[in-house]
Amino acid sequence: MSQAKIIDGNAVAADVRAAVASQITILRAGGAPLPGLAVVLVGADPASQVYVRNKNKRAAEVGINSFEHYLPAETSEAELLGLVERLNLDPQVHGILVQLPLPAQIDAQKILEAIHPAKDVDGFHPFNVGRLVTGGPALVPCTPLGCLLLAKRELGSLSGKRAIVLGRSNIVGKPMAQLLLRESATVTIAHSRTHDLPEECRRADIVVAAVGRPEMVKGDWIKPGALVLDVGINRIPAAEPGKTRLVGDVAFAEAVTVAGAITPVPGGIGPMTIAILLRNVLEACCRLHDLPFAEVL
């Protein structure tokens, strides 16, 4: 039985953070301003609290000034829009991130569209989405850009490769498909209505699983030697009563015996998301101040 290469997302994320940090040091030595990231969390979702804490900690480590805004779960849409407007105008803030999901009384799309596109380090604003599709300079969503970076490190050129993206969310599936298309891959977007998903999957050289269904992608869905990028983060009951464990959207133990390379959960795509966020803050800061930005890795 073969064994795929297990991609160490923590190690690659550390390389990205180091590249961001060294670029900030050089820019600062030349008199550039301190890059600033504002992170907004509404409510007390435990997973979101962990992600926001990590974002602020990692930002500080690479030399990004982070501004934390913790708002109560009852915050109104108007109050949040007011904060976003203030952050849009704050010259110390180059990147604004509103942690998702938001409480039900707030229209998330309205908030995302209120963020100034030049400070939209999540890449969710329709201006940046449009630029990604039409090929102009854009801030690109962090998780798909992290996947692309890993794919290019593994495979080199993606030109002509068959890729399948499982899931069509605005945060991962759709931007992922656009990024792969930009690299001249042949891209299929699969979703809940796709016929014979296993067969579609078996044709792919690159599988990106972003459906949010624990271990849905089985080993016999994978083409031998394919690259498997697992974006899923699903908490399921563990063998020990009362405990839980994290699994991806891919049945790892099966897929690892077929794939050429595969990301684990945890320790695969997740850490890349935050590393790429820091890269995006640096890019936003450079664009806003007309400074040179060098691609990381």
Ligand SMILES: Nc1nc2c(c(=O)[nH]1)N[C@@H](CN(C=O)c1ccc(C(=O)N[C@@H](CCC(=O)O)C(=O)O)cc1)CN2
């Ligand atoms: N405004 C945004 N909100 C959300 C985004 C986003 O990109 N922008 N993505 C996710 C959450 N997320 C970042 O915000 C995120 C998810 C997971 C990880 C991560 O490092 N995961 C670890 C496991 C962590 C654990 O033990 O729970 C891993 O996979 O190794 C980082 C960031 C939704 N919201």
